[in-house]
Amino acid sequence: MKYSGVLKKMTTEFISPVNYYLDMGGDFLNMNQLINKTISIGFVKYQCLACGEDKKIFRQGFCYDCFYKMPQTGDWIMRPELSTAHLDIEDRDLEFEKQAQLQPHVVYLANSSDVKVGVTRKAQIPTRWIDQGAHEAIEIVEVPNRYLAGITEVALKDHVGDKTNWRRMLTNNVKDLNLAEERDKLFAFVPEEAKPYVIENNKETEISFPVEKYPQKIKSLNLDKTQLYQGVLKGIKGQYLIFEDGTVFNVRNWEGYVVEVGV
Known part of the structure; x- marks a missing residue:
């Protein structure tokens, strides 16, 4: 057919x-x-x-x-730290940007090829991890807007990667890690503004692919x-x-x- x-x-x-x-x-x-x-x-x-x-x-x-011209492709999509809706400042469409940015976001660790840090809306978990081919993932902080998630990701990128090696992911050349331990190592580097939102006692999510x-x-x-x-x-x-x-x-x-x- x-x-x-x-x-x-x-x-x-x-x-x-x-x-x-x-x-x-x-x-x-x-x-x-x-x-x-x-x-x-x-x-x-x-x-x-x-x-x-x-x-x-x-x-x-x-x-x-x-x-x-689409608000869905503004620079703040790829660089959440550039989000400005919490300041009532428009990039391309303030109403859209408020709806997208002023909602709970999660900064997480995911293991697709190597451990990496990332940002997503809370509503997109675990979809975001699945789309990245992560076989395990864990939340680090849950914050009320995209800007706080962005500055947290920027701070943590100095200590952990933020890219997926898609070739390693697709050949399954990956290692299982204790993500809770990896997360705990990063708590000290979370910006002060985001420290009240740290998640300390959660367990990693495991994902199996067909x-x-x-x-x-x-x-x-x-x-x-x-x-x-x-x-x-x-x-x-x-x-x-x-x-x-x-x-x-x-x-x-x-x-x-x-x-x-x-x-």
Whole structure:
């Protein structure tokens, strides 16, 4: 069967292992059920997630024009310490920014390839950890706005990494660590403004992914260069589809691309 739709990141269900669903124009494909089956992915056209036009995607599913005007792509998204809604200062759309920034946020440790520090809205836990391919994670602080989370992350980045090595994550070249111990080492470096929000007695969350076989060598599927691909799906981790021949496809990287999926 053929399914066509604009790519958006897969939705997930936090069970063991994680369940993944791909929205193809109203048809939701349970991707776990496709593991060990041959599927094809073919590029059809572009469809900006904002304006809906067939314009080349620039970043995050948006065309160039929309990327530089949408409130969802302000600098504070990638750099939470730049958030200003708590000061009633607008970046692009103050109402949107208040809704997004003035809600509980969590600074956390996640272990996808190495231990890294990150920020997410509380409502996005554990979805954020799943999307990063983390097999374990733990909260450090829970603060009332994005700015406090941002300055905490900046302070902790001097003592722990903030990037995921996606190749190590996808080859499962990872170690299990005691994240509670790793978290405790960082308490001394939490900024004074965030110290009242430290979480001391929680346990790490463990996440299992539906992967039958991890690749030894990886090649990334680029829809701009390879507009039709076919392979046997062997697993899913983070937002990556993992195929038998070592090809991996980061669904989130290709948001805004209309594809035809053959099953």
